[in-house]
């Protein structure tokens with residue numbers, strides 16, 4: 001029921017409940033957590049039956065601004081969710097909310113405490129971006145950027161000669177979400193190539209030379225695909241004729257069959273159903289499989305070192 | 307101190323402390339929170355002085371697998387962080403951790419409780435992707451995909467005739483992070499165009515015709531830029547000659563001066579310092595300014611409707 005990043009154009013601040021989010025950093029952690037929690041209320045958010053407005057305040061590193069925000073939250077009848085690394089700031093947020101009688105939740109504090117006790121090390125209390133806390137130009141930094149640049153260049157079947165350099169190869173008919181999925185995975189540091197499957201057109205030979213364990217075929221329900229293609233044809237301003245071949249049901253089914261046959265001929269490729277899944281859900285399924293195939297752990301997991 | 311997405315290739319499970327992360331969904335929320343919390347221990351993580359390994363288990367929706375994971379965590383001396391929408395699952399995680407004597411933290415439960423009380427509505431208890439919980443093909447869904455596709459096509463100064471259609475335009479010399487930054491913003495639903503500034507080359511006329519409030523110039527410390535360019539020149543296999551012009555200090559300074567003059571001639575453009583900032587930090591700064599310029603709120607914020 002999310003009505004868009006620019007929703008504030010028409011937010012009437014008096015309509016609906018508000019959630020204030022405060023971070024001394026980017027605010028992406030608190031935003032991510034609140035979005036997940038709001039997933040528990042979709043039954044009520046749908047069609048804005050009970051509308052919710054979120055307001056993100058990032059880079060809040062002094063207590064005066066923090067208190068101003070809490071005061072404003074109280075005026076609007078909002079609640080407050082925060083991530084504040086400095087224990088004094090976190091405590092101030094808690095106290096100010098108490099004072100103004102508004103509900104609040106600390107995302108970072110309780111977790112940091114448990115981690116500190118697990119590691120046997122005290123937390124620094126320094127926010128992201130604080131002096132001396134700047135990111136270093138690590139191998140990881142360069143690798144992530146390289147993954148993004150590789151993935152962009154490889155989009156939509158470009159440069160098939162590089163397919164063997166990809167960590168992950170996605171294959172599927174138009175509008176199965178290959179591009180946004182590739183980009184999502186690239187952000188996580190994987191080099192992704194995507195190859196469109198088009199009815200009657202031969203796939204690049206290199207696709208069959210690539211390690212089949214890293215190839216993922218995307219499949220989708222034909223009715224859902226038709227809906228997506230119609231929206232696409234409209235937004236691209238296709239002519240009526242192009243529109244019908246592209247999104248006509250018979251053609252959609254035939255093209256999915258064509259893709260299905262290719263997948264059947266390459267039984268090592270994993271086939272992933274994308275119907276009804278958000279990009280990040282499909283990405284989670286792919287990465288789970290990718291790591292599982294690579295490491296053949298008894299319990300599939302994605303591991304990292306810090 | 308993150309050693310890469312494929313860190314598990316060489317994780318010796320006995321070296322370092324482990325954090326197990328469990329979700330009934332994608333696991334991205336718990337991973338995001340744990341990464342933020344680990345930011346509080348960089349003083350100890352650096353050079354793997356006290357190494358930490360994280361293990362993500364996503365899509366865990368039955369209690370048997372959950373208990374297996376907790377048991378394994380106990381064996382490895384790990385702690386557990388989880389997001390489990392079903393209260394029975396969350397309670398089981400807590401109890402199992404108690405039973406095995408391992409520390410644990412619930413990311414979703416406490417926040418969901420406070421939101422429920424704020425909204426006066428009970429949470430569904432249904433995990434993401436549960437039956438009936440599938441994503442709908444909303445305007446927002448299409449808009450985000452359109453933003454990603456727009457941004458890819460526009461990369462590196464391509465299609466300057468479309469600059470006026472972008473929400474955000476980034477301008478900067480090579481290796482100021484325009485591409486990864488554009489992609490990061492696109493994922494958040496913004497159409498981004500980036501325009502490279504190259505010494506002695508005229509910028510596209512359309513850049514000066516675009517709304518100057520949406521143009522962001524990127525600037526960086528010359529020494530840091532030189533380091534990044536050297537790494538780049540090496541990875542692209544530049545010849546010694548190209549390498550030196552591209553990353554030689556005199557040239558780097560001159561090119562940054564050239565960019566600085568263009569910024570000075572366009573005083574409405576915001577100039578953003580990227581030195582030492584992670585992509586998501588620069589993105590946060592840009593979006594804060596973007597929304598502030600658009601809405602001229604007394605308290606800069608990013609608002610959304612759900």
Ligand SMILES: Nc1ncnc2c1ncn2[C@@H]1O[C@H](COP(=O)(O)O)[C@@H](O)[C@H]1O
Pocket residue numbers: 023024025026027028029030083084085108126127128129133341342343344345346348
């Ligand atoms: N690398 C880091 N170093 C120190 N603190 C961090 C780091 N990353 C995130 N944090 C903290 O974690 C919380 C969430 O960060 P953010 O997602 O940027 O809002 C904030 O309180 C940040 O200060």
Ligand SMILES: Nc1ncnc2c1ncn2[C@@H]1O[C@H](COP(=O)(O)O)[C@@H](O)[C@H]1O
Pocket residue numbers: 035036037038039040042329330331332333334335336389390391414432433434435439
């Ligand atoms: N749209 C949604 N509907 C219901 N639950 C959600 C939604 N998005 C996230 N969640 C829940 O929030 C937690 C974090 O999600 P994830 O980031 O996918 O691991 C999990 O317990 C999910 O089940």
Ligand SMILES: [Mg+2]
Pocket residue numbers: 156178179
């Ligand atoms: Mg595509």
Ligand SMILES: [Mg+2]
Pocket residue numbers: 462484485
């Ligand atoms: Mg670029």
